[in-house]
Amino acid sequence: MAKELLEDKLSQSADETILDRLYNVVQARKGSDPSLSHSARLLSRGTYKIAQKFGEEAVECLIEAVAGRKDLLVGESADVLYHLIVLWVDAGVTPDEVWAELRRREGTSGIAEKASRPKDVFSKKD
Numbered sequence: 602m603a604k605e606l607l608e609d610k611l612s613q614s615a616d617e618t619i620l621d622r623l624y625n626v627v628q629a630r631k632g633s634d635p636s637l638s639h640s641a642r643l644l645s646r647g648t649y650k651i652a653q654k655f656g657e658e659a660v661e662c663l664i665e666a667v668a669g670r671k672d673l674l675v676g677e678s679a680d681v682l683y684h685l686i687v688l689w690v691d692a693g694v695t696p697d698e699v700w701a702e703l704r705r706r707e708g709t710s711g712i713a714e715k716a717s718r719p720k721d722v723f724s725k726k727d
């Protein structure tokens with residue numbers, strides 16, 4: 602293998618996160634046997650069910666946050682991320698697209714970004 606290609610491969614795997622790996626697994630499960638894979642089962646049930654499950658997991662996550670149960674919040678957070686990835690696979694969104702959007706926002710304060718938005722003429726707020 603050419604040196605450049607090998608270096609490229611090594612830097613790609615160093616950049617790969619657990620979320621990228623989970624996405625690849627869930628993507629590969631699409632169309633497989635729903636009795637053997639929870640991801641395949643969810644994906645076969647369609648966008649409405651996938652969105653509903655994501656919403657439920659998000660609510661469970663916020664309940665643990667509000668209750669101050671940090672240990673349970675960790676598990677619920679993992680559930681939210683898994684179900685978000687199933688949502689991406691169903692919608693055809695790739696992690697790279699989301700990472701690129703996060704990189705684009707990097708270093709821009711949310712306060713400054715909001716202040717730079719065009720004024721909504723219908724907004725009641727000043």
Ligand SMILES: N=c1c2ncn([C@@H]3O[C@H](COP(=O)(O)OP(=O)(O)OP(=O)(O)O)[C@@H](O)[C@H]3O)c2ncn1[C@@H]1O[C@H](COP(=O)(O)O)[C@@H](O)[C@H]1O
Nearest residue numbers: 623626627630637638639640641642643654679680683684
């Ligand atoms: N991270 C997860 C993960 N988190 C949660 N879950 C499953 O999500 C399910 C949630 O159960 P619920 O009762 O809330 O939901 P449900 O069974 O759809 O019930 P209903 O809402 O339909 O009543 C459980 O079966 C969990 O095991 C997950 N299933 C899989 N993964 C990852 O996905 C990979 C592929 O999994 P399979 O697609 O199952 O091979 C695994 O190796 C894991 O890395």
